[in-house]
Amino acid sequence: MTHILITGGTGELGTALSAQAREAGHSFRIMSRKPAPASLPAHTEWAQADVLTGQGLAEAVRGVDVIIHAASDPRNPKLTKATEIDGTRQLVEAARAAGVPHLLYISIIGVDRVPYYYYTYKLAAEKVVEASGVPYSIMRIAQFHSFIDFVLGTFLRYPIGVLPTGWQSQPIATVEAAQAVIAAAAQPPGGRLPEVGGPEVLTLGEMARDWQAVRGQRRLILPIRLPLAFAEGFRKGYNTNPARKIGRQTWREWLEATYSTARIHDPRRDFRRA
Numbered sequence: 001m002t003h004i005l006i007t008g009g010t011g012e013l014g015t016a017l018s019a020q021a022r023e024a025g026h027s028f029r030i031m032s033r034k035p036a037p038a039s040l041p042a043h044t045e046w047a048q049a050d051v052l053t054g055q056g057l058a059e060a061v062r063g064v065d066v067i068i069h070a071a072s073d074p075r076n077p078k079l080t081k082a083t084e085i086d087g088t089r090q091l092v093e094a095a096r097a098a099g100v101p102h103l104l105y106i107s108i109i110g111v112d113r114v115p116y117y118y119y120t121y122k123l124a125a126e127k128v129v130e131a132s133g134v135p136y137s138i139m140r141i142a143q144f145h146s147f148i149d150f151v152l153g154t155f156l157r158y159p160i161g162v163l164p165t166g167w168q169s170q171p172i173a174t175v176e177a178a179q180a181v182i183a184a185a186a187q188p189p190g191g192r193l194p195e196v197g198g199p200e201v202l203t204l205g206e207m208a209r210d211w212q213a214v215r216g217q218r219r220l221i222l223p224i225r226l227p228l229a230f231a232e233g234f235r236k237g238y239n240t241n242p243a244r245k246i247g248r249q250t251w252r253e254w255l256e257a258t259y260s261t262a263r264i265h266d267p268r269r270d271f272r273r274a
C-alpha cells in the first residue's frame with residue numbers, strides 16, 4: 001500500500017485519481033485550497049494548501065510516499081503561469097524539505113513540440129521537477145474526452161460555430177488515464193515515463209461530428225485554419241503519440257456513456273456542493 005498525496009485532488013483528473021487509488025488499495029490525501037467538505041468519505045485524508053502562496057504545503061506533504069502533482073490553473077489566465085511554474089517549485093521545495101521519496105508530475109503529450117502558451121509553462125514546470133533533486137516521474141498524457149467535450153461546447157455554443165477542424169487529438173477517458181497514473185505512483189521514480197494516449201487519433205472535425213450526433217445537436221460548423229505556430233502543431237498532431245494507445249474507451253463510446261444518462265458530466269460536483 002502506498003500513501004499518496006494528490007494535488008489538484010478536486011479536479012477532473014484528481015477526482016478520478018482518488019477513486020482509482022481507493023480501488024487499488026492505496027491510502028491517499030486530497031490537497032485543495034478549500035477546506036475539507038463535511039461529506040468527506042471515510043479513510044480519506046484532506047490537506048488544505050495552496051501551491052502559489054505555499055500555505056499548508058509543509059503539512060500536506062508530510063509522511064507521504066508519493067506526491068501526484070495534478071494541481072493546475074489553465075482557466076485563470078492571470079494565475080496560469082505562476083501556478084504551473086512557481087507553484088511546482090514551491091511544491092518540490094516542500095517535498096525536498098520533507099524527504100518525500102517520489103514526486104510524479106502530470107504533463108501533456110507535445111509540451112515540447114507545440115508552442116501553445118500553457119504547454120510552454122508545463123515544459124518549464126517539467127524542468128523544475130527534473131532539476132529539483134527530488135526523485136521524480138513525469139507522465140505526459142493526451143487530452144481527456146471531457147476536455148474535448150468542453151472545447152466543443154465552447155466553440156459550438158451558437159447556431160453557427162467556427163472550429164479548427166484540422167486539429168488532431170488522441171483523447172482518453174480520464175478514468176483510464178488515472179489508472180495509468182496510479183500504477184506509476186506505486187512504482188519507484190522512473191524519470192520521463194512512457195506517454196499515455198487514447199485508442200484513436202481524431203481530428204476536431206471528426207470529433208465534432210460524433211459530438212453533435214450523440215447529443216442530437218445541429219450546428220453549422222465553419223472550418224478555420226489559424227496561421228499560427230501552435231495551431232500548426234495541433235494540425236500536425238504533435239500532441240499525439242499513436243504508438244502509445246493505452247486507453248480503450250473511444251471518443252464515441254465516451255459520448256454515448258456520458259450523454260445517454262442525460263446529465264451534465266461533472267465529476268467535481270460532489271466537492272463543489274460540499
Ligand SMILES: NC(=O)c1ccc[n+]([C@@H]2O[C@H](COP(=O)([O-])OP(=O)(O)OC[C@H]3O[C@@H](n4cnc5c(N)ncnc54)[C@H](OP(=O)(O)O)[C@@H]3O)[C@@H](O)[C@H]2O)c1
Pocket residue numbers: 007008009010011012013014031032033034049050051052053069070071072073074083087106107108109122141142143144145147148
Ligand atoms: N484536461 C486534460 O485534458 C489534461 C490532459 C493531460 C494532462 N492534463 C494535466 O492534468 C492535470 C490536471 O488537469 P485537470 O483537467 O484535472 O485540471 P482541473 O480539473 O482544472 O483541476 C485542477 C485542480 O488544481 C487545483 N488548484 C488550482 N490552483 C491551485 C493552487 N494555487 N494550489 C493548489 N491547488 C490548486 C484546483 O483545486 P482547488 O480549487 O480545490 O484548490 C483544481 O481542482 C494538469 O496538470 C493538466 O495540465 C490535463
